[in-house]
Amino acid sequence: MALIVQKYGGTSVGNLNRVRAVAERVAAAWRQGNRVIVVVSAMAGETNRLLKLAHDLSPHPSPREVDVIAAAGEQVSVGLVAIALKDLGIPARSLLGFQVPVETDGVFQKARIKRIDASKLLGIVEGGEVAVVAGFQGVDRWGNLTTLGRGGSDTSAVAIAAAVKADVCEIYTDVDGIYTTDPRICPAARKLERISFDEMLELASLGAKVLQIRSVEFAKRYGVPLCVRSSFNDEPGTWVVAEEPSMEDVLVSGVAAEQNEAKITLHRVPDRPGLAARIFGPIAREHIVVDMIIQNASEDGFTDVTFTVPRADHARALAIVSDVARDIGATGVSSDTNIAKISVVGLGMRSHAGVAARMFEVLAREGINIQMISTSEIKISIVIDAKYTELAVRVLHAALVEQGFGEETPS
Numbered sequence: 001m002a003l004i005v006q007k008y009g010g011t012s013v014g015n016l017n018r019v020r021a022v023a024e025r026v027a028a029a030w031r032q033g034n035r036v037i038v039v040v041s042a043m044a045g046e047t048n049r050l051l052k053l054a055h056d057l058s059p060h061p062s063p064r065e066v067d068v069i070a071a072a073g074e075q076v077s078v079g080l081v082a083i084a085l086k087d088l089g090i091p092a093r094s095l096l097g098f099q100v101p102v103e104t105d106g107v108f109q110k111a112r113i114k115r116i117d118a119s120k121l122l123g124i125v126e127g128g129e130v131a132v133v134a135g136f137q138g139v140d141r142w143g144n145l146t147t148l149g150r151g152g153s154d155t156s157a158v159a160i161a162a163a164v165k166a167d168v169c170e171i172y173t174d175v176d177g178i179y180t181t182d183p184r185i186c187p188a189a190r191k192l193e194r195i196s197f198d199e200m201l202e203l204a205s206l207g208a209k210v211l212q213i214r215s216v217e218f219a220k221r222y223g224v225p226l227c228v229r230s231s232f233n234d235e236p237g238t239w240v241v242a243e244e245p246s247m248e249d250v251l252v253s254g255v256a257a258e259q260n261e262a263k264i265t266l267h268r269v270p271d272r273p274g275l276a277a278r279i280f281g282p283i284a285r286e287h288i289v290v291d292m293i294i295q296n297a298s299e300d301g302f303t304d305v306t307f308t309v310p311r312a313d314h315a316r317a318l319a320i321v322s323d324v325a326r327d328i329g330a331t332g333v334s335s336d337t338n339i340a341k342i343s344v345v346g347l348g349m350r351s352h353a354g355v356a357a358r359m360f361e362v363l364a365r366e367g368i369n370i371q372m373i374s375t376s377e378i379k380i381s382i383v384i385d386a387k388y389t390e391l392a393v394r395v396l397h398a399a400l401v402e403q404g405f406g407e408e409t410p411s
């Protein structure tokens with residue numbers, strides 16, 4: 001008998017038949033004698049629909065009220081799943097974030113979980129009931145409803161699994177597991193049996209939305225056994241695990257694409273100490289996360305500074321840096337929302353040179369221009385024109401994952 005957290009994403013509860021299928025799967029686990037906590041997302045498309053209502057009503061809707069609206073999708077799904085379970089004769093109870101409670105900080109739309117009280121959840125499952133918890137939502141210390149950022153139900157599930165010390169956290173979704181790249185973009189993508197936390201952290205932060213990055217951080221920090229699998233079949237799925245020695249043998253384990261960023265450039269910034277802080281300080285104070293930053297020291301005392309931010313924050317970031325640019329004497333600001341970031345990730349890159357060169361060669365052969373480059377120990381990211389996203393993913397996957405780096409004879 002185990003304590004299991006099962007999370008079902010939007011497509012998995014996308015219509016009433018699927019809600020019934022979810023209830024059957026939960027019921028099967030419960031009937032085997034397990035204690036089960038279910039975490040549910042909104043029905044597919046629902047969160048987008050709700051957010052659109054708020055933004056159609058007002059150009060700058062209050063973030064607090066946007067969260068009240070966005071969280072409504074999960075309220076419906078937990079009710080539906082609990083009803084479907086009861087119809088199967090399984091005792092079940094729905095819980096919203098504040099009823100658990102899932103305590104978060106007060107940053108609306110990207111709140112971070114501070115604490116989860118496990119006692120009520122444990123009381124429910126120990127009493128023989130299934131707890132059906134609304135993902136994506138929490139409550140701050142002033143009692144405001146908050147949401148955890150897009151894809152946040154994954155994080156709700158893993159954080160709950162950590163809090164109740166679950167034996168396993170199963171993420172049920174619309175693909176069979178974690179693939180070497182998005183199988184919807186690249187049919188040659190291969191399912192991984194296992195992936196390390198660090199590789200998954202990189203892939204998640206680089207656009208592989210199969211797991212929200214915070215969920216992987218929680219799983220790594222608290223050692224939550226985490227498995228991604230399909231809600232439509234019984235295939236074994238992919239385990240996200242601590243690094244194993246053989247994992248370094250694979251040079252590139254995944255390719256990810258991110259199309260939700262925008263690029264901003266400040267032109268001819270005077271090259272003086274303290275100016276980077278003047279530019280990025282006000283952006284950070286607005287809780288805008290800056291991703292890649294490029295600055296070139298130039299010979300005549302001026303430099304261009306280019307950086308990327310989430311596309312949703314582009315207009316705000318642009319307004320902030322336009323003010324800063326005037327103050328510091330930069331000659332102007334330009335921006336581009338039509339970009340994509342493509343990344344290759346692999347533990348083996350730590351000890352191998354040449355992946356970047358190979359990557360640039362492959363892109364050059366396709367005539368794809370590289371606008372920005374950034375690297376870390378186990379990843380290389382480049383920014384390109386968004387129209388080449390799928391082509392870049394396919395050719396990089398073919399050259400670095402399918403062929404295996406180093407096996408190809410140089411052309």
Ligand code: ADP
Binds near residue numbers: 009012210
């Ligand atoms: P859910 O609604 O279940 O949370 P998501 O749409 O958030 O599902 O995440 C699953 C999707 O992630 C898949 O349908 C797939 O298109 C996408 N995806 C991106 N990269 C990968 C990858 N490397 N492996 C598997 N799926 C991926």
Ligand code: ASP
Binds near residue numbers: 010041042073136151
């Ligand atoms: N429903 C939320 C979203 O669409 C949370 C999630 O699906 O994980 O982002």
Ligand code: MG
Binds near residue numbers: 009151154210
């Ligand atoms: Mg998701």
